[in-house]
Amino acid sequence: MLRLFGKKSGTDASRTSFSEAQAAIEALYAMETQANLAALRERQRSFKQQKAVAHYLEYWPAAVGIAISLVAPQIHDMLLPMGPWAMSIVFPFAVIAGRPEIYMGDKVAALLPTVMLYLQFPLEGYMARTVLKGKVTVRGVIIQVLFYHLLAIAELFLLNGFMAPAVTK
Numbered sequence: 001m002l003r004l005f006g007k008k009s010g011t012d013a014s015r016t017s018f019s020e021a022q023a024a025i026e027a028l029y030a031m032e033t034q035a036n037l038a039a040l041r042e043r044q045r046s047f048k049q050q051k052a053v054a055h056y057l058e059y060w061p062a063a064v065g066i067a068i069s070l071v072a073p074q075i076h077d078m079l080l081p082m083g084p085w086a087m088s089i090v091f092p093f094a095v096i097a098g099r100p101e102i103y104m105g106d107k108v109a110a111l112l113p114t115v116m117l118y119l120q121f122p123l124e125g126y127m128a129r130t131v132l133k134g135k136v137t138v139r140g141v142i143i144q145v146l147f148y149h150l151l152a153i154a155e156l157f158l159l160n161g162f163m164a165p166a167v168t169k
Helices: 012-057 060-070 072-082 084-090 092-097 106-132 138-160 164-168
Strands: none
Touching (some): 084 092, 092 138
16 A cells, blocks of 8 residues: 555655645745735725826816916907996906995905906806816806806896896886
């Protein structure tokens, strides 16, 4: 029987080869674990980068507002010949900022409409992004910006007395 199966299983040579095999398996397991951890860290880093990019991309309405504000003076110059109603529709916050009811001193009163001319669209974009909270779509932003414009236009109508004859009757 010994001739068929070789030496006894309890000899020192078989124990050494078994312990060497077990050490090799443990080393292989450690290398696989390190490789898996490195791959996991890489995936986590990639996921964090994608999440950060997605977070910053949600601010696109403010970026579009900044782009529009760069051409706001040219739009203002084109609207001047059309009358004050055109300014009230396109730049209602700038018109509100120039109203005499908002008194903040002579220097600020002269500067505020110009500042609002540049800040109106970036502020509207940022407010739309804030209201939409992660569901920033083109349709949603357009609706929010139109809503802000309609509120400002309604305020201008109330300030200018367009509603006074309807209310007094």
